[in-house]
Amino acid sequence: MKDVLIELLRNEPLVYTLMAFVPLLWILPFALFAVWWERKVAAHMQDRLGPMRTGGWHGWAQTIADILKLIQKEDVVPSAADRMLFTLAPFVVFIGAYAAYAALPFSAAYVGAGIHIGLFYIIAVSSLVVIGLLMAGWASNNKWSLFGAMRSAAQVVSYEIPIALSLLTVVMVVGSFDLQEITKAQSGSLLNWFVFQKFPLLFIAAIIYFVASLAEVNRTPFDIPEAESELVAGYHTEYAGMKFALFFLSEYANMFAVSMIAVIIFFGGWNSPFGDFVSGPFWGAFWVISKSLGFIFLQMWLRWTLPRLRVDQLMYVGWKVLIPFSFAIILGVGLWVMMAT
Amino acid sequence: MKRYFKNILDSVATVLIGMKVTWRHLFTPAVTIQYPDVRLKLPERARNRLYVNMDDCIGCDQCSMACPVDCITIETIKSTPDINLGLTSVGTKKRLYVPVFDIDIAKCCYCALCVYPCPTECIKMTDVFEFSEYERQNLIYNFATMTASEVDQAKAKLVTYEQEEARKKEGHGGTRTETAGAAAPDSPRAS
Amino acid sequence: MEAAIEKPVTIPGFGRPLRSHEMVINMGPQHPSTHGVLRLELVVDGEVVIDMIPHIGYLHRCFEKHAEHMTNYQQVIPYCDRMDYIAAMSNDLGYAVACEKLLNIKVPERVEYIRVIMAELQRIASHLLAIGTYGMDIGAFTPFLYCFRDRERILDIYEETCGARLLYNYIWIGGLSHDVPSDFQTKVGDFCRYFRPQIKELNNLLTYNKIFIERTANVGVLPADVAVNYGASGPVLRGSGVKWDLRKNDPYSIYDRFEFDIPTGKGEVGSVGDCWDRYIVRVREIGQSLNILEQAIAAIPAGNVQSAIPKRIRPDASEVYVRTETPKGELGYYIVADGTTSPYRVKVRPPTFVNLSILPAMSRGAMIADVIAILGSIDIVLGEVDR
16 A cells, blocks of 8 residues: 555655554544444443434434534643643553554555564554553642552553563464564464464463453553542543543554454454455455454453452552463463474 | 462453353343333322412411421411302312412422321322423422412401401400401301 | 651641651542542552541531421421431331330331331342442442342332332331332232342352452451441441341341341451451342341231321420431431420431441551442441431
């Protein structure tokens, strides 16, 4: 796609700028859909109906109505808040979530930036979110936001390690960080997907990755930073209007990004589960998006089922359960790969 | 060490059990209804907004005295013996005009203590619950149906009647025993 | 280490200077989890609570003063409803039993049976709300909706009987305001049959969930002697292992005719007297209330529920203290009569007021998230704490 555009416009910086906006074309409609879907899933799990009126059919326009309402709100900045940090924080969080989309292959023909160290880049860039959260909590000049930010920073930083370790297992099998390579290595049939390979090691690695990614995106059971019943709203208590909307957008963007990484690394990426049937560059995008939506549904399902972990228990799970298991898996996969060659 | 693994196994098992419960609930029909398009029928005894049927009110003040939050204000004017205010639906004779019967529904605590003592059952709790107003003054319900001129007329008539009765008593040199005002209506001495 | 800051700032209320590593933080009065308007002033060191003072009084509505100004004793009952607005029947029952003792009235058997049924339904409804909101405080949003769905069925039964869903004014001195509708026994029986499997589902979803157990076991441990010394009652006391329930230990109404058990906390998943024990006592009490309900609806005698309601209530100058077991604990009414038709003094001993006083003792050394868990397990209602 990049080459086509360069041919057309003959202006490389312009082409790169345009391509930087392409994931936004997906994220914005996705966030609108995902907020509505979350409310519907929550409602049906709770024996009620959710949005029904806005827009007619099952309230599909509810999120659009919410965005319109948020745009109209007064942009309140607390008087004792650190103005510049307060304003920048939502953008930093969004950048951390959005930059990961550059390296994600939506299909065999499209990847924003075909970096050879794609996976490494993604893990590195998602860490920017921590800075944004700390800025939000500190700049709000609110003790509760500070609590939320501190907890969130500790949580996100701790859970990056199991994420990286579980992703490393697949890198060891494939021998490359390039996401397109990893996806191509799973082509062929359903059983080529890495979650079924080297059974049960990579299966456990997938579970570890999924649980750790829940902590990265602050979803229940790891949502103590935004624990509604304890900290009012955690680090985004003082945010109103569009800045709050931007935090929400970043949360959903992040959710989709980590789901897509799980799908690409473990569940075949843009490969069709039927092998060559129903595959191709456009079908690839369909498959990767549907599989990611399945994981997003799983995240929502867990949110509405489980209570949340206290922050020290969260740390325990991260450091004393996920990390030892991921080390063990790395050892196991490494030995397996070594013995296979 | 064993407890470590048991904890992990317990966690995974209970999480899956919980997920099964919520999964099953995804497919059960919703228990909520789409109000205001669909409304539930309230039971017969439902206690919501008060309603007073002024035709039946005899001005006995029982409801006002029974109210624990003093939300009912009643003023009455005695009627003179020559006026026939009519009967209530249960057959009692009305002897009082009721120019003021205000219920401040914002103060009302919906306890229905005013309903039980009413001798003619004219004050009732209906099943109307959607009566919000933009102005708080509109929540003071005025049930009385007398116009200002009727009220003035009744007051003037009462004053005249009482003056007449007082003159009559003086005229007879106080040989008649004091009787309550309401005893006079059927007396042939009514002037 | 523990170095005092240069110009030590005395924390108002605590009477000691604020050390450099401590922070004073306010939880409430507007807070999603303090179950009403309660202000908790916490001195924390990071996440750990070092000291706490609860500030109450935000919902004080002068119930006791109002009671003195009512023209008769029956008029006080709507005010009694509004103290513990979640378990209004139990408040009314306590007051009615106290006045009946004052006036030496014996109510008909039918009234007694219906009162017990209403009180036990109210116990189930109140515990459902406590369990649901406790789950929500811990982070599980779904059990809250399930509990409320089941609570709605109870409120529907109440609405058909007396017309109101939350504040009933149903139990009067000497009887009831209405007789029950003709399908009352069927409805209550249906509810009992419907509800027993729901307890199993609740257990699957919340009670035995490992994350919930991790959040509540060994948290806020209240030893039995401390509980008794503070005057705790209800599930807070029974969670610490003390088998004390006024329905069995000091029976009122006709509770001595029913067979039911008193669940106590045994430290099954943690220590005796932790939050999980108080929670499981409530869940098991729901089961026991269902037993009482099934026994009671099978045995309601016929009769007139209003035959013993006195036309004029004018007790002699005397006083009475009567205590009943509400879902929250021991509710006491101390009524002083002076020979007129309105009470001279009505003093209420609310169970949650006393239970709340244990909160600082239980939360020292706990984390902020634990304070929420402990507060939820005490199950306070600010309407009753502040009256």
